[in-house]
Amino acid sequence: MTQAQEQIKEQIRETPPATIDLRHEFADLGIGDVLDQLDSELIGLKPVKTRIREIASLLLVERIRQKMALATTFPTLHMSFTGNPGTGKTTVALRMAGILHKLGFVRRGHVISVTRDDLVGQYIGHTAPKTKEILKKAMGGVLFIDEAYYLYRPENERDYGQEAIEILLQVMEQQREDLVVILAGYGDRMEKFFQSNPGFRSRIAHHIDFPDYSDAELLWIAELMLQQQNYRFSPEAREAFTRYIGIRKAQPLFSNARSIRNALDRIRLRQANRIVAKLDRTLTADDVMSIEAGDVLASRVFTKGGGGTGEGR
Amino acid sequence: MRVTQGCFSFLPDLTDEQIAAQVQYCLDKGWAVNIEFTDDPHPRNTYWDMWGLPMFDLRDAAGIMKELADCRRVYGDRYIRISGFDSSHGWESVRLSFIVNRPREEPGFRLDRQEAAGRNLHYSTHAYAAGRPEGERYSDH
Numbered sequence: 001m002t003q004a005q006e007q008i009k010e011q012i013r014e015t016p017p018a019t020i021d022l023r024h025e026f027a028d029l030g031i032g033d034v035l036d037q038l039d040s041e042l043i044g045l046k047p048v049k050t051r052i053r054e055i056a057s058l059l060l061v062e063r064i065r066q067k068m069a070l071a072t073t074f075p076t077l078h079m080s081f082t083g084n085p086g087t088g089k090t091t092v093a094l095r096m097a098g099i100l101h102k103l104g105f106v107r108r109g110h111v112i113s114v115t116r117d118d119l120v121g122q123y124i125g126h127t128a129p130k131t132k133e134i135l136k137k138a139m140g141g142v143l144f145i146d147e148a149y150y151l152y153r154p155e156n157e158r159d160y161g162q163e164a165i166e167i168l169l170q171v172m173e174q175q176r177e178d179l180v181v182i183l184a185g186y187g188d189r190m191e192k193f194f195q196s197n198p199g200f201r202s203r204i205a206h207h208i209d210f211p212d213y214s215d216a217e218l219l220w221i222a223e224l225m226l227q228q229q230n231y232r233f234s235p236e237a238r239e240a241f242t243r244y245i246g247i248r249k250a251q252p253l254f255s256n257a258r259s260i261r262n263a264l265d266r267i268r269l270r271q272a273n274r275i276v277a278k279l280d281r282t283l284t285a286d287d288v289m290s291i292e293a294g295d296v297l298a299s300r301v302f303t304k305g306g307g308g309t310g311e312g313r
Numbered sequence: 314m315r316v317t318q319g320c321f322s323f324l325p326d327l328t329d330e331q332i333a334a335q336v337q338y339c340l341d342k343g344w345a346v347n348i349e350f351t352d353d354p355h356p357r358n359t360y361w362d363m364w365g366l367p368m369f370d371l372r373d374a375a376g377i378m379k380e381l382a383d384c385r386r387v388y389g390d391r392y393i394r395i396s397g398f399d400s401s402h403g404w405e406s407v408r409l410s411f412i413v414n415r416p417r418e419e420p421g422f423r424l425d426r427q428e429a430a431g432r433n434l435h436y437s438t439h440a441y442a443a444g445r446p447e448g449e450r451y452s453d454h
Contacts, residue, residue, distance in 0.1 A: 108372045129366075136380070140373025177377040 083210025086258030108140035148183035150194035236293035314421030339397035416451035
């Protein structure tokens with residue numbers, strides 16, 4: 001038991017306070033910092049931020065209730081993240097552990113990221129120990145199951161995935177205060193997964209849907225990514241990239257931020273190629289940092305046509 | 314006779330909360346925590362049976378406490394100990410070991426004296442419990 005908790009218990013034993021200064025409590029927990037950090041580092045994702053705000057508020061209220069000697073129960077925090085590719089499910093899940101740790105919902109704040117292979121065994125009797133070992137490792141932190149729908153394979157009735165699911169459900173129910181399970185996957189397949197495992201749906205309190213990013217948000221993300229790598233767009237390049245986003249979005253297999261990241265990687269290649277093409281000159285830091293319109297416009301996306309189906313027009 | 318082996322054995326038995334705190338200490342040090350059990354209380358019996366596999370890469374004591382609860386359910390009438398194994402170079406050995414479960418009644422030890430050549434005496438300790446077959450030594454208490 002931490003000292004802070006000890007003190008709280010002491011206070012309860014004396015007399016529960018009749019009034020509590022909310023602002024003081026808020027500042028005490030550092031919730032403000034966590035939320036500000038989230039706002040500044042993650043772009044868009046309104047529903048996600050709203051939900052985290054709600055969870056943070058719940059913690060605050062629970063703490064106050066505890067001080068007032070009212071009954072408190074540990075909230076269910078298991079979550080399911082659904083959304084299209086590249087909408088930030090994995091990024092948020094990894095960050096969620098840190099947030100929950102800061103808010104005091106998980107004790108250690110580490111993330112164990114697993115997929116089907118880590119949970120489901122190869123032969124009879126292999127699955128249970130494997131799943132249990134992963135669960136033990138995740139205790140005190142967050143267990144992140146990426147592409148969770150692969151756990152359940154309806155086409156094979158001898159599949160061991162069901163066994164892993166049953167063990168997971170049991171622990172999710174009985175040891176709620178020891179670990180938080182986050183499932184992630186593409187929307188439609190997760191829907192099917194929940195339909196065939198209704199127990200899962202009901203044990204997960206937070207179903208969060210990640211929306212697609214708007215054009216402006218994608219540009220913002222691109223600039224943030226470049227900034228982190230010490231690059232920047234020239235004004236013309238930014239204009240070109242805005243057009244790039246518009247065209248790329250309409251093409252098939254667009255996966256939001258992931259497509260942007262890949263595009264930026266290719267742009268960096270072209271920029272490097274452009275710089276190396278002229279060897280007889282001296283370079284400044286500015287030269288190697290700035291991305292020109294030509295680097296963007298050389299993309300195949302532009303030559304394939306001005307949007308729509310990706311066929312030439 | 315209360316068997317005293319390993320750490321904390323002269324203290325009253327640890328509560329689960331205290332055990333969890335010790336386990337967390339081991340984990341924070343990066344040691345692998347194991348659960349072992351036996352019904353042979355002889356002090357030189359170093360080969361205890363292992364409950365499950367050694368638990369590497371854990372961060373929180375909750376997982377081990379769960380295993381301990383499972384082990385107690387099956388072998389609650391025997392000695393159970395928790396050990397912390399330090400795999401770092403130069404140590405590579407058990408750093409901490411303490412008993413977390415003991416039979417309700419511990420009959421203790423008999424001292425045998427064997428007269429040898431000259432006026433020499435050879436001593437041996439014999440656990441009363443060990444007179445019965447393995448697995449039945451503490452079961453009817």
